[in-house]
Amino acid sequence: MDPAEAEFLAEKETVTVIPNFSLDRIYLIGGDLGPFNPGLPVEVPLWLAINLKQRQKCRLIPPEWMDAEKLEEIRDQERKEDTFTPMPNPYYMELTKLLLNYATDNIPKADEIRTLVKDTWDTRIAKLRLSADSFVKQQEAHAKLDNLTLMEINTTGTFLTQALDHMYKLRTNLQPGETAQSQDF
Amino acid sequence: MFLSDFRREFYEVIVSQRVLLLVASDVDALCACKILQALFQCDHVQYTLVPVSGWQELETAYLEHKDQIKLLVKQDDDLEIPAYDDIFRDEEEDEDDSGNESDGSEPLGKRKRFEEDVVERTMKRRQRREWEAHRREILFDYEQYEYHGTSSAMVMFDLAWIMSKDLNDMLWWAIVGLTDQWIQDKITQMKYVTDIGMLQRHVSRHNHRNEDEENSLSIDCMRIAFEYDLRLALYQHWSLYESLCNTSYTSASLKLWSVQGQKRLQELFADMGLPLKQVKQKFNSMDMSLKENLQEMIEESANKFGMKNLRVQTFSIHFGFKNKFLASDIVYATASLMENIEKDEPGTDNFIKALDSLSRNNLDKLHQGLELAKKQLRAIQQTVASCICTNLIISQGPFLYCYLMEGTPDVKLFSKPVSLCLLSKYLLKSFVCSTKNKRCKLLPLIVAAPMDVEQGTVIMVGIPPETESSDKKNFFGRAFEKAAESTNSRTLHNHFDMSIIELKMEDRSKFLDALISLLS
Numbered sequence: 074m075d076p077a078e079a080e081f082l083a084e085k086e087t088v089t090v091i092p093n094f095s096l097d098r099i100y101l102i103g104g105d106l107g108p109f110n111p112g113l114p115v116e117v118p119l120w121l122a123i124n125l126k127q128r129q130k131c132r133l134i135p136p137e138w139m140d141a142e143k144l145e146e147i148r149d150q151e152r153k154e155d156t157f158t159p160m161p162n163p164y165y166m167e168l169t170k171l172l173l174n175y176a177t178d179n180i181p182k183a184d185e186i187r188t189l190v191k192d193t194w195d196t197r198i199a200k201l202r203l204s205a206d207s208f209v210k211q212q213e214a215h216a217k218l219d220n221l222t223l224m225e226i227n228t229t230g231t232f233l234t235q236a237l238d239h240m241y242k243l244r245t246n247l248q249p250g251e252t253a254q255s256q257d258f
Numbered sequence: 259m260f261l262s263d264f265r266r267e268f269y270e271v272i273v274s275q276r277v278l279l280l281v282a283s284d285v286d287a288l289c290a291c292k293i294l295q296a297l298f299q300c301d302h303v304q305y306t307l308v309p310v311s312g313w314q315e316l317e318t319a320y321l322e323h324k325d326q327i328k329l330l331v332k333q334d335d336d337l338e339i340p341a342y343d344d345i346f347r348d349e350e351e352d353e354d355d356s357g358n359e360s361d362g363s364e365p366l367g368k369r370k371r372f373e374e375d376v377v378e379r380t381m382k383r384r385q386r387r388e389w390e391a392h393r394r395e396i397l398f399d400y401e402q403y404e405y406h407g408t409s410s411a412m413v414m415f416d417l418a419w420i421m422s423k424d425l426n427d428m429l430w431w432a433i434v435g436l437t438d439q440w441i442q443d444k445i446t447q448m449k450y451v452t453d454i455g456m457l458q459r460h461v462s463r464h465n466h467r468n469e470d471e472e473n474s475l476s477i478d479c480m481r482i483a484f485e486y487d488l489r490l491a492l493y494q495h496w497s498l499y500e501s502l503c504n505t506s507y508t509s510a511s512l513k514l515w516s517v518q519g520q521k522r523l524q525e526l527f528a529d530m531g532l533p534l535k536q537v538k539q540k541f542n543s544m545d546m547s548l549k550e551n552l553q554e555m556i557e558e559s560a561n562k563f564g565m566k567n568l569r570v571q572t573f574s575i576h577f578g579f580k581n582k583f584l585a586s587d588i589v590y591a592t593a594s595l596m597e598n599i600e601k602d603e604p605g606t607d608n609f610i611k612a613l614d615s616l617s618r619n620n621l622d623k624l625h626q627g628l629e630l631a632k633k634q635l636r637a638i639q640q641t642v643a644s645c646i647c648t649n650l651i652i653s654q655g656p657f658l659y660c661y662l663m664e665g666t667p668d669v670k671l672f673s674k675p676v677s678l679c680l681l682s683k684y685l686l687k688s689f690v691c692s693t694k695n696k697r698c699k700l701l702p703l704i705v706a707a708p709m710d711v712e713q714g715t716v717i718m719v720g721i722p723p724e725t726e727s728s729d730k731k732n733f734f735g736r737a738f739e740k741a742a743e744s745t746n747s748r749t750l751h752n753h754f755d756m757s758i759i760e761l762k763m764e765d766r767s768k769f770l771d772a773l774i775s776l777l778s
Contacts, residue, residue, distance in 0.1 A: 093422075128300045129423060173476075183476035 083167035289411035289435035312752035411435025515643035591627030
C-alpha cells in the first residue's frame, strides 16, 4: 500500500471545526454533515476540514490527544516498554502531518508537538526494525505485533516481505539436490 | 470607475461572473492583483489574468474579450477626482414654452411675461456659459497635474477587511504596495506616514499572539512586525558598505562620486566604530556585538554628517528561522524581476515570475530578484556618478535635461520605465546635493535613454522638482502631449503614467525646443 493511500484512509477521521458560515445539513453518501452555524463547533471528516480551512471558512480545533504534555507521556511510555504501546489514534502520524501543515496557527505549541510525535515515531520504527531483525535471525515462522498503526506497517511491510521471499529462495537453493551435477572433472 | 460602496457595487456583482483582470506593470498593481486572486480563490471565482503595460495593450485585450465584457475595472493607481456635480450635469433642454401659460386676456401681462421669459433665458444661457467655463477649468486642472492617490493594494485590502476575509498574507501585500509608492517617490511623506498608521492597526490586530508565552505560534507561521529601521536598501542581504554606497539618500548626502565623498564615508564608519573589514562582508556574517545596537549607532553618526532621516517607519516579515525581509527589500526584488532584461523572454513571463515571487513558497525567485536588484542599484549609482562627474545634466531653462548615450554601460537596463524613473529620481537628488546654483535646485528633470536601437526610439521621463514640501504633482504629461502636437513628432504616449513617453530619435531636438518654449 502507498503512503498516499494510507493518508487517504486517514482523512476519514473526524475532527472538530468552528465554521464562520452557515449552511443546512448536507447529505453525503458517507453520512450526514452539519448543520453549520458560525461560531458553533461541528464534527466533520478531516478532508472537509482541511478544505474549509484552505478557503478560510473555519477554524480547526486540535484533537484532545494533540497536547504537549500528553504526547510527552506517550513518548516516555513508548521508550520504557519493549513492546508497542497503544497509540491515541490509529492514524496519529497522518493527522499530525496534515493538521500541522495546514492549520499551524490554530494549534498551540505546534513545534513541540511536531518534535514529540517524531520522537515517538522514531522509537516505534526502531522497535520494529529490532523485532524484524530478531525474527530473521531466529528463523521464526510467524510473529505477532500488537498496537501497530497502518502507516508503520506500510513502512516496513513491502521491504520485509520481499526480503523474506529472497531469503526463502536462497535457502531452498542451498539444499543439495540429487540431480545436481558436480563440476570437478 | 467611480464607486461609493465598494463591496456592494463591485465585489458582489463580479463574484458570480467570470472576471477578466487587466493588471498594470507596477509592483503596487501586482500586490493588488495578489489580494484579489486570494479572494477569488476563497470564493471559487473564475478569472483570466492579462498583464498590460500601456493603453494600447489595454485596448487590444479589451477588443479580444469584447464579446464577454459587461463591466470594466482597471487596476491602477487612482488619481484624485473632482466632485461629480462639477463635471456632469443632467442638462435640461431649454424649452421656449416651458410651462408658461399665456394669458390671452391681458396683453400687458403677456408682454411682461414675454420679457421675463427673455430675461430668464438669457440668465440661463449666461449661467450655462459660466458653468462650461468652470468645467473646462476644472478638467484642465484635473488633467494638467498627475499625482497618485491611495495605493490600490491598500484599497483591495480594505475590501477584504470589510468582508472579514482579510488575512496576514493580504496585509503583507498591502504593505508592499504602499512601500512601493514610497520608494518610487509617488506619495508625500505625510501620506506615507498616515497610511503606515492605518496599516499598523491591522498589523497589531493580526499579530498580537507572539507575546503570550503559553500559546506562542509555531516558528513557521508568518509574522509581520513594525520596524523603525534603516533606510539603506537591501542592507540585510548585502554588506553594510555596499548598501551605504548604493542607497540614493546616503550616496547623495555624502557625495560619494567624489574622492572627498569616499573619505567622508570612511570617516562615517570610523565614527560608528565599525572596522572596515567587518563592514565589507555580508551582513549576516558581521559580529553579533557590532550588530546589537546598529540602528541607533548609525543614526547618531549619520546625524553628525547631515543625514537626519536615515530611519524610516516600515514593516518586516518573518517566517521560518532564516527568512526575514523588510518591505522595501521585496519591492526592489519584485521590480527588478519584472523588468529583467537578462533573458529575452516575452514580457508576460517576467510579469508572472514577479507575481510568483510575492508568494511565500517561491523563495528561490525572491532570492533571484534580490540579486537582480543589487545589480540594478549598483548600475544606477554608477550611472549617476558618471553623469555628475561628466556634467551630463544641462539646464535648459525651465528644466534640467540629461541624455544617456548609447555606449553607456548598463544603458539597456534603463530602457524600462520603472528603472528609468528610479534612475531619474536618484539623479535629481544627487544633482541637487552637488550643484551650487540655487535656481537649478528647484527645477524639474527630464531624462532620456535609448529604448530600441534598431527602431531608433528613445524613452523619456519627466519628474517634478525635488523640494522638501513637494506635493509630487507632475505636469509633464500634458506638456509632452502639447509639445508633440505642436512639432508633429512621432511620439507614443502609451504608458499609464503620462509623464513617460517614447519618441523617435530624430525628433528629439525639435521636441525639446518645443518643450522649452512651452514651459518658459
